[in-house]
Amino acid sequence: MWRPLASIFGPRERAAFLAILAALLVSAFGSRQANAAEPDHAQLAREAYVRGSELAKEEKWGEALAAFERSNENRSHALTLYNLGVCERVLGLATRARARFRDTLQRATEHSDELPAALAESVKGYLTEYARTLPQVTLTVAPVDAAIAIDGRPLRTIATTPSVVLEANTMPAGVAARPPAATFVVEMDPGSHVITLVHQGFADVAVRRSFPEGYRGALTLAMDSLPATVNVASNVNQAIVRVNGVDVGMAPVDISRPPGHYRVDVFREGFVPVHNEMDLRPGAAFQLRAKLEVERVPLYKKWWFWTGAAAIVATGVLVTYAATRPTPEPPPYDAGSTGWLAGTR
Structure with missing residues (x-):
């Protein structure tokens, strides 16, 4: 849920931000009359940038975000990236805002004339704040090659040493992807999230967990084969x-x-x-x-x-x-009752 600009920035910072949106427009894209012959994509970027600035002044942050996205698609600029980060910060998209601010500093390093020093310091302050407030969950999955997604989005690897660190909510919506390790740290927006695990031959896992600002803890998810x-x-x-x-x-x-x-x-x-x-x-x-x-x-x-x-x-x-049977001998004569046997002489 987005919050009013006043709840994100102080009065002085808010006034400076709204003024910068308009004042830096000329330095970012130049005047339309001075660059009448420039390619169409630059003109489209300028028009979308102007529209985003107007919507931001009205605190229509979702619409302003979409306008700055169109501007950045046509022509990238450190100021456009900065404005995208501000819109996402106000809308409570913390990890996306942090990613934008990182991109802002990277772009400013390559194009030193695109980002004023004051804004660069503000960006560094936001990054320091996110390092303290973003929930960090040490997650262990089993089996080790299970694919994971959070809120319907795969995770982005932002560090591999000394430990593997993944970032949630910054990738486009898509299928779950296998993490580079079985145990890793996930940094995500504060609030409620749906964590899903998928693996062939195992029952899908889908759990909902809430993590407040500054959370530090561990979670183990095991799938049943x-x-x-x-x-x-x-x-x-x-x-x-x-x-x-x-x-x-x-x-x-x-x-x-x-x-x-x-x-x-x-x-x-x-x-x-x-x-x-x-x-x-x-x-x-x-x-x-x-x-x-x-x-x-x-x-x-x-x-x-x-x-x-x-x-x-x-x-x-x-x-x-x-x-082979032998010839039998004749039986003896019966001598009668006297036991004698008569014979010839």
Whole structure:
């Protein structure tokens, strides 16, 4: 929400600002009559600058911001950048205002005649103030390569050493982007923000947090991994599917498992089983087609082979026995009850 000019600047500073907007117009773009032959973009920049100055005097800061944006698009100037920063400061867009003031000083360094020394000192004062008042959140995300956005905008990297520092609310609206580190500092406008994390295979995270001026703290956001899904099918009906030694049904079947390593077996009696080792990633979907081939049983494993072999072996035993059996001796004569045996002499 924007605040009246008087709540941002003191009476003396406000009067100086409004006067500067008009007084520096000539030095920034020159008079229209003196530069009648200049390219159209310079003329458009001047007209938009004048319109922005008029709207700023009326404290219509949103409209003034849009006018100065048009001016800057046609022709950049340190004063235009400064005015953009002032409008954004009044509207409560702290990180955007800070970025504008940084750009202002950079432009003034390259074009020393574009920014009066008094305004340069004011810009430095604003930057010092923002260093103290902007919330700074040390954010840790998991997984480490998750993409992050705040208020629907990716973050801008403004420092990488000694620590990674990102800036919120200054980039155009867009998709989340991966930060350069898993732990980093985020500087943002005071107030309420929506922080989102996205990563393939993980459930999206969206949290709302409020951070007052001068906040210093830490926040950890961890995403929950989604299960992986495997669809197992076979060319043979009623083939059994087994995962890590546990039957899970008959193909075709959908299997949902947490990320990890798995062994999938597909088998049916009379067919050669199929084995597959799989590493499942979070949220991934796989299709496994098991082609079972008819099992070819060796001759020595068939039942009729062993029945015939047993018969042959048994026959050989009988033949051998008959051929090698000795001729039996005749039984002795029965001597009757006397125990005697009559014979010839």
